[in-house]
Amino acid sequence: MGSSKGKKTSKGDKQYVSALQVAKHAGVSRSAVSRAFTPGASVSAKKRERIMEAAEALGYQVNDLARGLLARKSRLVGLVVTNPELGYRAHLVAALTKALIHRGSVPIVINTGRTEEELVAAQKTLFGYRAEATIILSGSPPSAFVELARRNGQPLIVLGRSETGADDVNIDNEGAGREAARFFLGGGAKRLGFAGALSRTPTTVEREHGFRHEGELHGAAVMIGNGSNSNYAGGQEAAQQLFAGAQKPDAVFCVNDLVAFGLIDYVRRHTALSIPGDVSVIGFDDIPEARWDAYNLTTFQQDATTMAAHAVALLDRREADPDCPPAHERLGTRLILRGSARTPA
Amino acid sequence: MGSSKGKKTSKGDKQYVSALQVAKHAGVSRSAVSRAFTPGASVSAKKRERIMEAAEALGYQVNDLARGLLARKSRLVGLVVTNPELGYRAHLVAALTKALIHRGSVPIVINTGRTEEELVAAQKTLFGYRAEATIILSGSPPSAFVELARRNGQPLIVLGRSETGADDVNIDNEGAGREAARFFLGGGAKRLGFAGALSRTPTTVEREHGFRHEGELHGAAVMIGNGSNSNYAGGQEAAQQLFAGAQKPDAVFCVNDLVAFGLIDYVRRHTALSIPGDVSVIGFDDIPEARWDAYNLTTFQQDATTMAAHAVALLDRREADPDCPPAHERLGTRLILRGSARTPA
DNA sequence: CCTCCATGCAGAAGCGTCTTCTTGCCATTC
DNA sequence: GAATGGCAAGAAGACGCTTCTGCATGGAGG
Numbered sequence: 001m002g003s004s005k006g007k008k009t010s011k012g013d014k015q016y017v018s019a020l021q022v023a024k025h026a027g028v029s030r031s032a033v034s035r036a037f038t039p040g041a042s043v044s045a046k047k048r049e050r051i052m053e054a055a056e057a058l059g060y061q062v063n064d065l066a067r068g069l070l071a072r073k074s075r076l077v078g079l080v081v082t083n084p085e086l087g088y089r090a091h092l093v094a095a096l097t098k099a100l101i102h103r104g105s106v107p108i109v110i111n112t113g114r115t116e117e118e119l120v121a122a123q124k125t126l127f128g129y130r131a132e133a134t135i136i137l138s139g140s141p142p143s144a145f146v147e148l149a150r151r152n153g154q155p156l157i158v159l160g161r162s163e164t165g166a167d168d169v170n171i172d173n174e175g176a177g178r179e180a181a182r183f184f185l186g187g188g189a190k191r192l193g194f195a196g197a198l199s200r201t202p203t204t205v206e207r208e209h210g211f212r213h214e215g216e217l218h219g220a221a222v223m224i225g226n227g228s229n230s231n232y233a234g235g236q237e238a239a240q241q242l243f244a245g246a247q248k249p250d251a252v253f254c255v256n257d258l259v260a261f262g263l264i265d266y267v268r269r270h271t272a273l274s275i276p277g278d279v280s281v282i283g284f285d286d287i288p289e290a291r292w293d294a295y296n297l298t299t300f301q302q303d304a305t306t307m308a309a310h311a312v313a314l315l316d317r318r319e320a321d322p323d324c325p326p327a328h329e330r331l332g333t334r335l336i337l338r339g340s341a342r343t344p345a
Numbered sequence: 346m347g348s349s350k351g352k353k354t355s356k357g358d359k360q361y362v363s364a365l366q367v368a369k370h371a372g373v374s375r376s377a378v379s380r381a382f383t384p385g386a387s388v389s390a391k392k393r394e395r396i397m398e399a400a401e402a403l404g405y406q407v408n409d410l411a412r413g414l415l416a417r418k419s420r421l422v423g424l425v426v427t428n429p430e431l432g433y434r435a436h437l438v439a440a441l442t443k444a445l446i447h448r449g450s451v452p453i454v455i456n457t458g459r460t461e462e463e464l465v466a467a468q469k470t471l472f473g474y475r476a477e478a479t480i481i482l483s484g485s486p487p488s489a490f491v492e493l494a495r496r497n498g499q500p501l502i503v504l505g506r507s508e509t510g511a512d513d514v515n516i517d518n519e520g521a522g523r524e525a526a527r528f529f530l531g532g533g534a535k536r537l538g539f540a541g542a543l544s545r546t547p548t549t550v551e552r553e554h555g556f557r558h559e560g561e562l563h564g565a566a567v568m569i570g571n572g573s574n575s576n577y578a579g580g581q582e583a584a585q586q587l588f589a590g591a592q593k594p595d596a597v598f599c600v601n602d603l604v605a606f607g608l609i610d611y612v613r614r615h616t617a618l619s620i621p622g623d624v625s626v627i628g629f630d631d632i633p634e635a636r637w638d639a640y641n642l643t644t645f646q647q648d649a650t651t652m653a654a655h656a657v658a659l660l661d662r663r664e665a666d667p668d669c670p671p672a673h674e675r676l677g678t679r680l681i682l683r684g685s686a687r688t689p690a
Numbered sequence: 691c692c693t694c695c696a697t698g699c700a701g702a703a704g705c706g707t708c709t710t711c712t713t714g715c716c717a718t719t720c
Numbered sequence: 721g722a723a724t725g726g727c728a729a730g731a732a733g734a735c736g737c738t739t740c741t742g743c744a745t746g747g748a749g750g
Contacts, residue, residue, distance in 0.1 A: 015498065016417075016472075016475065016497060016498075016706095018705090018706055018707090019706065019707070020706080028729080028730090029729065029730050029731080030706090030707085030730090030731095031708085031709090031729070031730065031731080031732095032728090032729065032730080034706095034707065034708060034709090035708095035728095035729085038708080042727060042728060042729085043728075043729085044727090044728065044729090047728085047729085059493075059496055059497065061469065061472040061473055061497070062473055062706095062707080063414070063473065063475060063705095063706055063707065064473040064474045064475075064707095065410050065413050065414045065419060065474060065475055065705095065706080065707090066414050066705075066706040066707040066708085066735090067706085067707055067708075068410050068707095069408070069410045069411050069414060069705095069706085069707075069708095069735055069736065069737090070706090070707055070708050070709085070734075070735050070736095071707090071708075071735090072735080074410060076453075076474075083439070084435070084438065084439050084442070085435040085436045085438070085439035090429070090430040090435040091430045093429065093430070093438075093454075094428070094429050094430035094456055097429070097454050097455070097456035098456045101455060101456060101457070106453055106455075106470060106474065107453065107454050107455075107456075108421075108451055108452065108453055108454075109438075109442050109452050109453075109454045110442070110446060110451075110452075111439055111442035111443045111446060111452075112446070124406065125451060127361075127406040128406055128407055128408065128409040129409045129410060129421075129451065130361065130408060130409075130410055148404075151404055152361060152404065152406070153360065153361075232633065232634075232637060261637065261639075262637075264639075265637060265638035265639055266638075268638070268639075269638050288577065289577075289634070292577060292606065292607075292610060293610035293611075293613070293614050294606075294609075294610050294613075294639040294640070295639070361736095363735090363736060363737090364736065364737065365736080373699085373700090374699065374700045374701075375700090375701090375736090375737085376699075376700065376701075376702095376738080376739085377698090377699065377700080378737095379736095379737065379738055379739085380698095380699085380738090380739095383738075383739095388698075388699085389697090389698065389699090392698085392699085407736090407737080408735090408736055408737065409737095410735095410736080410737090411705085411735075411736040411737040411738090412736085412737055412738075413737095414705050414706065414707090414735095414736085414737075415704080415705050415706095415736090415737055415738050415739085416705090416737090416738075417705080691750105692749105692750085693748105693749085693750080694747105694748090694749085694750100695746105695747095695748090695749105696745105696746090696747090696748100697744100697745085697746085697747100698743105698744090698745080698746105699742105699743090699744085699745100700741105700742095700743085700744095701740105701741085701742090701743100702739100702740085702741085702742105703738105703739085703740080703741095704737100704738090704739090704740100705736105705737085705738090706735105707734100707735085708733105708734090708735090709732100709733085709734085710731105710732090710733080710734100711730105711731085711732080711733095712729100712730090712731080712732100713728105713729090713730080713731095714727105714728090714729085714730100715726105715727085715728085715729105716725105716726090716727085716728100717724100717725090717726085717727100718723105718724080718725080718726100719722105719723085719724080719725100720721105720722095720723085720724100
């Protein structure tokens with residue numbers, strides 16, 4: 001009969017148990033149950049045990065929604081990311097979710113596009129759940145985004161990009177670009193190439209800038225090839241541009257490892273040049289694929305676990321003092337020497 | 346002075362705006378605000394507009410925590426996954442988060458180990474937030490997990506594994522194994538090999554079983570090589586075992602693409618055999634790397650987007666009728682012909 | 691002009707939790 | 721023996737929201 005009335009009285013409607021039910025079952029007051037689950041509250045050991053038994057028997061679970069409502073702290077943390085399945089970003093998402101859970105937070109992953117509209121929608125969702133913080137993994141948040149977060153008092157952490165009004169964790173892209181150029185020139189390279197992408201993210205721009213600047217400083221020509229995106233296919237497109245003319249580069253710095261793989265495969269398939277004999281290649285990120293025999297890629301290491309740890313540290317810091325000035329962390333990168341680039345003597 | 350008193354009156358403590366403040370600002374009652382944000386509620390257009398203006402001016406955001414508390418529906422959906430950065434799983438996580446957001450749900454990603462202890466802890470977290478459902482992406486949930494979910498009335502969806510007491514979305518692993526064997530034999534192979542992993546997940550077991558059974562049915566010997574894990578390194582280990590003796594396989598079916606890449610690289614580097622001339626290789630998953638020139642891998646396609654869509658459909662179905670019997674969806678796979686395996690005439 | 695109904699809206703109850711506030715009890719101290 | 725302090729525990733209120741109930745208001749019809 002209940003089923004005819006619909007959801008409310010549906011027979012199979014298993015309900016979560018509330019603290020009141022536990023209290024009744026254990027013969028105590030609601031508040032006693034609450035205290036029993038709060039570390040450091042004053043409850044006698046005997047009563048606590050009785051309550052815990054009742055809770056166990058009934059399958060009671062503290063309702064974090066209600067708790068968050070009252071405490072104004074939800075323990076939810078939002079990750080906003082585009083294409084979380086690609087290359088380094090997959091590792092970053094994994095490291096962050098793990099670090100957040102370890103910290104006692106609960107990660108919400110918003111997989112969305114890069115348009116301002118979509119990003120603001122993602123933010124609204126996170127505001128709605130009173131997320132304690134938002135971490136942006138990719139792309140640059142529009143200024144409206146930063147402003148809204150500030151206005152609602154929601155900490156914002158930006159990864160892989162410097163952001164004036166928010167905490168950020170970044171790496172020394174320009175420095176890495178310069179180091180790549182010096183490494184190539186020290187190995188005897190004469191004509192440098194940079195394989196980037198048309199979607200000019202700050203990351204791409206900085207790496208290119210450092211590389212080009214240092215190269216030209218030493219009197220080397222620097223050619224640029226840009227694929228549509230910074231992935232394998234983009235690497236092939238960039239290679240096509242770089243190796244089309246008579247003047248071909250003898251050392252190419254790729255904006256990331258995926259691009260490097262695409263470029264390497266293009267060179268092997270469409271030219272007679274050997275790697276690293278005729279062309280040195282350096283990538284960026286040091287994703288596991290870089291270690292594969294087929295590529296054995298010399299690349300800059302950017303450890304996702306470290307970056308995640310720093311992001312979480314910034315979270316802690318801002319929780320302790322919500323009004324502290326924005327922190328801008330700059331992590332170092334390390335060039336991992338493998339077989340795709342000639343090594344200077 | 347406020348700062349000395351601590352958090353409560355801290356000066357920088359920006360607060361979220363409540364419906365009451367909006368009501369006061371717009372000169373209406375709290376309930377009017379609530380109705381204005383509820384589609385289909387009875388509010389005059391004029392009043393609704395006035396409320397919306399006030400909400401906009403104050404930066405009001407409906408509190409989904411409170412809403413979920415009352416409605417007993419949080420719109421949160423938990424994804425429980427191990428190593429979400431690896432291979433196919435990264436794509437599955439991406440597809441699921443996207444599909445869930447599109448549906449209006451909010452994905453919580455619990456990145457955890459495979460031990461029963463960790464899985465149950467993940468589940469407790471999700472219960473605490475009254476997640477509407479749990480989706481398990483990897484590994485087999487312990488029976489305690491299934492039982493607890495049922496008891497709390499929380500739908501459970503298992504991907505890539507059949508589970509009696511819960512909804513699941515799986516693929517025809519045995520069928521694919523058989524198809525691989527037939528494909529190899531049709532191409533003239535005599536000695537079959539299977540590259541798997543010591544961690545014997547249901548997936549591995551089923552693929553191996555189908556492959557071996559069909560092979561032996563046609564009188565072919567089937568050798569087995571198992572790496573420690575089902576990744577690139579594991580593929581190299583498996584290759585080492587398979588190609589150590591005098592009797593080397595001339596066709597190898599790999600439990601997934603990553604294993605196939607490891608195996609291919611091992612063969613190229615440590616043997617004089619050519620692919621596909623001397624050894625045919627088939628992988629599983631069809632991750633983007635399979636298309637890379639270095640591998641050009643013939644492999645079974647398992648579309649993450651499709652699987653995610655089916656998972657979400659199961660969610661909808663169970664929401665409509667929480668008591669419906671468990672559904673077991675079996676998706677087909679398609680062999681993508683590329684260059685790593687000899688094709689039957 | 692009066693009645694009736696539809697409609698819009700304010701008020702109150704309730705969701706499950708935590709946090710005071712208050713009361714009662716026991717042990718300690720003078 | 722009385723006063724004090726500390727601890728345990730129950731009652732009540734608050735958090736922000738939705739929904740139910742009932743009261744006005746206004747227009748249509750008799």
